[in-house]
Amino acid sequence: MxxxxxxxxxxxxxxxxxxxxxxxxxxxxxxxxxxxxxxxxxxxxxxxxxxxxxxxxxxxxxxxxxxxxxxxxxxxxxxxxxxxxxxxxxxxxxxxxxxxxxxxxxxxxxxxxxxxxxxxxxxxxxxxxxxxxxxxxxxxxxxxxxxxxxxxVDPAPPAEPDPTGRRLLCVAAVTPRKGQDLLVGALQNDLAGLDWQCTLAGALIKPVPYEDSRLRFVGALHGAALDAAYGEADLLVLPSRAETYGMVVTEALARGVPVLATAVGGVPEALGTAPDGTRPGLLIPPDDRPALTAALRSWLTDGALRYRLRAAARARRETLPxxxxxxxxxxxxxxxxxx
Structure with a gap:
């Protein structure tokens, strides 16, 4: 044909x-x-x-x-x-x-x-x-x-996690639909006292103002540079207001990296569950900065939570489409x- x-x-x-x-x-x-x-x-x-x-x-x-x-x-x-x-x-x-x-x-x-x-x-x-x-x-x-x-999703080597979980990654074009404004506000205003760094990789369509030097907008990444960003991440954060599927979710899971994302569109499908039914990440409502802040705080301060989500992400990695x-x-x- x-x-x-x-x-x-x-x-x-x-x-x-x-x-x-x-x-x-x-x-x-x-x-x-x-x-x-x-x-x-x-x-x-x-x-x-x-x-x-x-x-x-x-x-x-x-x-x-x-x-x-x-x-x-x-x-x-x-x-x-x-x-x-x-x-x-x-x-x-x-x-x-x-x-x-x-x-x-x-x-x-x-x-x-x-x-x-x-x-x-x-x-x-x-x-x-x-x-x-x-x-x-x-x-x-x-x-x-x-x-x-x-x-x-393409197969990928597993990331090496930092015990603290401090390395956050957002991969998405910087637009209102992707919600980087919520992430920036949560981190630099609500969680400034915690230990974190956040890399935001994506074309700067509508840049978000920021002041905290731990926020790094690096523009669109591809190839080896994008692979390196995933490999050095502890948590993928996708605060989208709308999302058809969210391919970056499975790209993170392919490396055993847990995901914090909004429960919009096909994101729950992409996140899925490990074989034992455990979700390899956290889902929150869209356009809800307090919920995003609470989820990030839990990830950054609760070692047992990080252990459970990492184990689920590694198991989900084996079942990805x-x-x-x-x-x-x-x-x-x-x-x-x-x-």
Whole structure:
């Protein structure tokens, strides 16, 4: 089966990593006979040049082809997809509903939601990257079914923990949706008297003001630098206000590093449990700085808690999903016809 894949133009840009881009690259690299088309543009609201490039790309794809479209590219432009919906088998991969981006004004969110609804109803198949996201997309857009292909994770050597647990790591683009403002406030204002250091790795989209020198914003990391950051971490902290899955959760667990995260979207799925049912981390409500502060205080001051969570993370490490399983799941979805 030949699969055409329409992706954002920056899918391989190391300076702007994202979970969606990492997912696309990891999965497509494992599928045979994939023809990739990267469309450069300001998605999901592209300019004239990007719109024309997408129109041309779809027109050039042979009739009856299977076309996997990243939702960031396709969900905001149903009018471009519509002329091709009858002759191509469109498979929409939704990483995050467009209207769920944090900080949108109500009118913009409503417009994006309406456009995305039109777009997904033009697709033969809609795929999400967690069961939570699939349920939300299905309900939001009145779909009968949304398929699920959860992200995998690359194997990694275990981190060497510091007994104190003081080394905190947050891996996420610095945006309101990822909640770094809550983490900075909790650490430098509420927990200033405790022993900690925190590395925040991610593209600085909307920087957060800070004063404590123990907070280190290091920008986007990839490759060996990102591996080193995980390897030197005691706890991954992900205070997101919204999250489709949270691939950094499984990336930390692959190294036996426990996780403190908000219970949003697919994060509980990503965190999972050890074989004995023990959770390898802590889940707190979103946008709740007191809860974040309390959880961090417990981690930093309770050695028995750190021991339990580390043991659970090491056990969970052995049961994490693989990218080959993700690729197999997506391939099966693309070859079928759930409608």
């Amino acid at each position: 030949t699969l055409w894949a329409v992706l954002p133009g920056g899918v391989d840009d190391p300076a702007a990593p994202s979970g969606g881009n990492r997912y696309d690259r990891a999965v497509l690299s494992l599928l045979p006979d994939v023809h990739e088309i990267a469309i450069v543009g300001d998605w999901p609201a592209p300019g004239t040049a990007a719109r024309k490039a997408l129109q041309t790309a779809l027109t050039d794809i042979p009739d009856m082809s299977d076309v996997l479209i990243d939702g960031l590219v396709g969900c905001g432009v149903p009018e471009i997809l519509e002329p091709h919906a009858a002759r191509l088998r469109l498979i929409m991969l939704v990483h995050l509903p467009l209207s769920d981006e944090t900080g949108l004004d109500p009118a913009t969110a409503d417009e994006l939601r309406a456009r995305e609804k039109r777009a997904v109803h033009l697709a033969t198949t809609v795929v999400a990257t967690s069961q939570s996201a699939a349920d939300r997309v299905r309900t939001m857009h009145d779909l009968v079914r949304v398929e699920v292909a959860r992200p995998g 693989t990218w080959s399983a993700t690729a197999s799941a997506l391939s099966a979805i693309c070859e079928g016809d759930p409608r």
